[in-house]
Amino acid sequence: MNADLEKLTKDEKIRLFNGVGNWNSFDAGGRLPSFTMSDGPHGLRKQDAVQETEAYADINRSRLATCFPTSSCMAASWDKALLSEEGKSIAEEAQCQEVDLVLGPGTNIKRSPLCGRNFEYFSEDPYLAGTLAASYINGMQALGIGTSLKHFTCNNQEKRRQTSNSIVDEKTLSEIYLRPFEIAVRKAQPASIMVSYNKVNGEYAAASKFLLTEVLRKKWGFKGMVISDWGACIGAANCLKAGMSLAMPDSNGYFSHQLSAVYDEDSVLRDKLDEANSLVVEAAKKWNGGHRQKADNSKIDFVAHHKAALRFATSSAVLLKNDGALPLAPKTKLAVIGGLAATMKFQGGGSSHINAAEYPSALESLKALGYEIDYAEGYPTDLGNVSEKGYAQALELAKKAASEKVPLLFFCGLTEEFEGEGFDRETIALPQVQTKLLDQILETGAEVIAVTFSGAPIDIYFADKVRAVLHMYLCGEACGEACAQLLSGNVNPSGKLAETFPFSEKDTPCYGNFGGEDDNIEYKEGCLVGYRYYEAKKIPVRYEFGFGLSYTTFEYSNLEVDAAARRVSFDIKNTGTVKGAEAAQVYIQRAGAEYPELRGFEKVELEPGETKRVSVELDENAFKSYDTSAHNFVPLVGTYKVMAASSVKKIQLEKEVEVSEGDLAGQAADAYSPDVTLYNDFFTNTFYEQHHRGTFTTADNLGDMAKESFAVRMILRFIIRAMLSTMKGKSKDDPSVKIAISAIEENPLESLISITNGVLSEKRMQGILRLANGKHK
Template sequence: MADYLTQLSDEERMRLFNGVGSWNSYDAGGKIPSFSMSDGPHGLRKQDAIQETEHYADLNRSRVATCFPTSSCMAASWDKSLLSELGKTIAEEAQCQQVDVVLGPGTNIKRSPLCGRNFEYFSEDPYLAGTLAAEYINGMQALGIGTSLKHFTCNNQEKRRQTSNSIVNEKTLSEIYLRPFEIAVRKAQPASIMVSYNKVNGEYAAASKFLLTEVLRKKWGFKGIVISDWGACIGAVNCLKAGMSLAMPDSNGYFSHQLEKVYKDDEEVRTKLEEVNRLVIEAAQKWNGGHQQEADNSKIDFVAHHKAALRFATNAAVLLKNDGVLPLPEKSKITVIGGMAATMKFQGGGSSHITTAPHPNALESLKALGYEIDFAEGYSGDIRDTSEHGFAQAIEAAKKAAAEKRPVLFFCGLTEEFEGEGFDRENIALPEVQTKLLDQIIALGADVIAVTFSGAPIDIYFADKVRAVLHMYLCGEACGEACAELLSGRVNPSGKIAETFPFSEKDTPCYGNFAGEEDNIEYKEGSYVGYRYYEAKNIPVRYEFGFGLSYTTFEYSNLKVDVEKREVSFDLKNTGAVKGAEASQVYIQKEGADYPELRGFEKTLLEPGETKRVTVNLDENAFKTYDTTAHNFIPDAGEYTIKVGMSVRKIVLEQKVSVSAEQAVGQTSANTENTAYIPDLALYDSFFTNTFYEQHHKGTFTSADNLGDMAKESFAVRVILKIINRIILFSMRGKSKDDPSVKIVLSAIAENPLESLISITNGIFTEKLMSRIVRMANR
């Protein structure tokens, strides 16, 4: 390592802080090793080799790869082994694609179901999210491919994500929003952490010494590198001092220019730069070389990977209702209505969009199993077409099905217009063109089976009016085959939702305080996030956290709790007639607490009549609480109720236990505790005191402000922004304004700080132009 550093000039050391192009670290002309990165997390978005660099609008141009189910879908499997296998399978493709580090998984908490990027995240529960993230990381890194756990932290909305300020107290931050990252770091040590765009308590996460050094490295013992989200490095000097290791993407010299101004006179900058240089070189040494010497798609077993994607999807889909109409009789005649049966929604829009090989849709897959299909499109699967021109044919098909007493499969869900990176939803409603048609079909008296698609909760208001509801989430390229396998009963549904489905977005804990027009977002609900809120306030929900049905039934008995070993065990029996898997959940509630908390889970596959003894290991924090005086989780002795359930509201076994202080501590290890940690009280005090920041106005605008805010007060900037938007729309002609790849670019240009635009526009937006716009905005 010392030899590598001595080979570098001061200019090269400063340059090493910034990436090269969009996807690589700096190699100083071959003097040091480098590594390459690619978007994830549910498949590779490796840019085509013919492209020297990636333009920001090229999100959908990438090499063919396998699209696996998104994180929101995989979480519904509640299967740790599947997350590990997912990581390994993507790693196999990364090896063939010359990718060293995959940018994933995402483990941000689902504060609101309206976040447009929720499909990339696991859960509203920190323990579940962190545990699944750790499994994914360990699976991928076992094959020599690094991961980048993201987005650190409190990146819980897409609107104004580049400048929004998440204002959160210490207890809430530690228990809810930091906890999944902590679990993943302690259990898996990802190669890197990707720090988010937003501010937390008044300072950019990317420039927060409290988050990047005090918490991440000193408290948790993180050993990898900290990478900025693409364009999140605002103020290179401050980000470096805070603990950022690598700023992405290439700033075309801007970051080096900032460092050069202070390098000779600032000893802290020189010391910190050497520290992060070492980390980046160590990362390159460790993770470079885990792939083939030359990218070669022919070495990827796409057939095997597609089969894995199918298995993942069928294990994660959630049966939300079934009055006995499913599974469908073999090789029967069925009516299928809805454009989504033909043009299927199986992934989200944005940086995780994957280019796939052709694959069968639901119609083709059902026909392959011998079903006779009467199909009526009804509504178009094209996001640009919201007309009702297909209603008449669909109504006639539904009438015929009702008369012949055969089921109607209605495919519906969110199109790319409604959820994707860079924007949030306004409500949880389905597209109006779909619900209008569905209501008319239900009114005919047809036996409707709803097959729904989305990356987050939707309003299933029709639940009481249809015979069955099968929620597929965004389940990857094998979506069509997965639908057929589940509807036919060839596979028994076993998924359970990892997030609450409310009756309305107005019922959510942060309603009215989410993704507004202002940057300051106060997390007033505190730790009452997701099911914690609904249970504490006894609020009715459409489907509770952990809910999911099966084609079979299960019986729980013989509960035993071993507090010393942190083990909960019980007998689980399949009392039905078909093989099935059950995701058993263990919640713990301390006496006097107003909500239970998930502290363990296990998925078990059983043959008909089979009984297994299931043992669930509890979270190391099972009997701890966060203390703001100690600035850590501390043992919390007392009376607890251990609850074993099929969901948070369907508890089938309970046992009260007394936990002593010694038992609450539990058996610790280097992976779960940092006993040498001594908090920096000054950092804690400042981080949780200086929570607000003043937005700039004419006369005080800086390079940290954005064109959108400047345009509100400057006619000249409004003109510039309009011209830029027209250029973007022209360059992306042929695409709808509602296409996620268009929306993400337009929102980034308007909302990103000017400094960020230097990096993400590949040098088109220059430092000189930035300075001119700032002066113009302040006139």
């Protein structure tokens, strides 16, 4: 046993399993080291101590910090070095804010473009997502700040995320949904992993021995803590015995009461508690920031970090179309329409919302470069109604631009009410107020350049009607300056899509089987996620995975493949007249396979006329496939097509190679002895029974109970009204309100004890449960 634990009483050991307040581990009255956590992942959301007792809905209040581009944006850079630098930059701010562990990065697979939290995730491809996550983790942890890789696992939607049941077969789970976590664990060993709210194959991920012990620790060799998502510990004893180390946030004694009741009679629980306690204490010793300076924002180099945020943004924006309209001629006249040009949308709503300083908008940044600008808002970016006067002014400006042959920049995208934590989108369409205006602008004959903003794919239906499309994603606090630098040509766009942009949500592989009111979500599409689906089914898309244009052109040549060394080499030449960067991709397709798979990538910067030899190290599974009988990835001999590409559809070079047993000699499957019983149980007991009046438990939520109980319905209405009254008149469409309402309606009762800071006590929870089940005594 850890020597520190020998000093603890039974009650203190039990208490160590649960966090203190919202952000700290238990220190046993100063006798144990402890650590402080903060939300991430694209900046610090550090809350002051006074905010510990504030309402769950006050999630956007935090200390000033640099807001870097979100993960969906950073992924479009295809640049491992940039992800590492982002991790280091956030770590520098954490050092000055007494933060020891940052809750990020998020590496969940983008199963559907409709997931409201996709802006926090990297990609639809597991290799790309895992590799970028590992770079971020290594960058941050190199400076002594721990990370918490999240959300483990199959947390692929926001609707009913606290109770939804992701039903996934073994091959799909291993190749698609677990794989990015596996890559990050093997390449970076994060300080902790945050386990998700949802069920997987019928059991809560947070209470799954298969996921937390068999896969995470035994199979992958994970050494750190497993932390619950905030409120995800349902059934403390089961979660502890499954492999959870720390339940967050503070349950105000509820978890201690649960564990104390069974501690003396359950030797397995006692042993698992010792293991969990040891991991928490070891983490506190390793990541504790006691040697660092006290919180002091003045020690943060915000100027340097803002410059880095600008560089990240310009490296990640994706040029989707250009018929020569971009870059803009210097210091010319422009017409600009759209509220997003003046009020920038550069991050999403929810727990990752950063309190950033104000910086120049795109409008201001273009003016600073010497452009003469006529501007009309056209539509508002808040939740107000469109002004008829503002709408008419925008159309008049468009007509003027058309008659004077002046370029018209139309800024559009998803405003705050359309994407955020706690809710999903219903469509990939842009807000109607924007599309209606754009359609009428296009009728004027103006030469339109669209600048788009979103954290996930949107319907760029107007692509054939405009001269250029520059997609900025949610690119952080330097958004306005980044727009100006890219549009002017001061920086050459080099981002490429890390996800497919379909023509419609109806084209997506999980359409009709995503979100909804049924908690059972069958992943019927199997491994056909993202580009794998579109390629296998030959379904046309608006913009394919890996796509992105430049102001220059590139030529690939001299492909060489070394299968034994898992290395592919080729030359890239900049054949244009300006400096540019190319994200080169390597795809591999085994003979008989339905689709290619990304197995390597490198980004290279080239001067005009310059040629560089690019060497790409392939994924360790490049010549492997998951075998359900071995419960592992196993090497496969055979014929493979190796492709160097600028996107999944734009194959520049290809070579067919025969991979022999000799080539695979050093690539054997890991030594691993699976617990077959755990595997069999996990993949056969996949459904669970949803409860109804008379059978509701503490794992059910108020929303479901309210459907069958008038009394609970009234209680829920009262709680929501009381919460809204504290939110200063905010609309129900405000992201901070949406996440709060979804939490109250959809979190299990047990979860509400923690996230309401004890307002919902165990006694009150039991009272609500009796009412829900029709028992009034």
